[in-house]
Amino acid sequence: MKKLFLSLVAVAAIGTLVLVACSKENSKNGTTVKIRMTDNPVNAEAVNVDIQQIRVKFREDSLGGWMNLDTHAGVYDLLGLQNGVDTLLAIGVVPADTLKEIRFVLGANNSIRVAGIDYPLSVPSGSESGLKIKVDKRLNGTLDSLLIDFDAALSIHQTGNGDYQLRPVLKIK
Helix, strand or coil: CHHHHHHHHHHHHHHHHHHHHHCCCEECCEEEEEEEEECCCCCCCEEEEEEEEEEEEECCCCCCCEEECEECCEEEEHHHCCCCCCEEEEEEEECCCEEEEEEEEECCCCEEEECCEEEEEECCCCCCCCEEEEEEEECCCCCEEEEEEECHHHHEEECCCCCEEECCCEEEC
């Protein structure tokens, strides 16, 4: 089963690379970047994450701050994003420069469904400073698409009092 899953991930990665390589969406002021999301399996019926904004940051000396991408804000069930399924979260024209970080700003509507019961997922600093991913990737003058694996299985922790906490594990695929 694990071998099949790894094969599917490899096929999805190759397909993404082919799409990125074949795309020629250029801009005089920079490049277009797309942020996509997928997930690994977890023992729950639903894992809902409220994504409000995606921000990107480039080299310290180039822009000096965060850029907001055009984000498809909403509540996403991570379990619907498994086995090669992903979704477009954000897109925007950015400088052809070195992308250093991606920040996910979360809202308050995060939850997990276990045995038919919805439980709130608390997210330490998710709506304040956001969840950051270190990237260090040079974006060229063509379309760049980054696939983020929001690993629900490693991100969800049940506390001693039965509450659930989301400490996101995010990886670039």
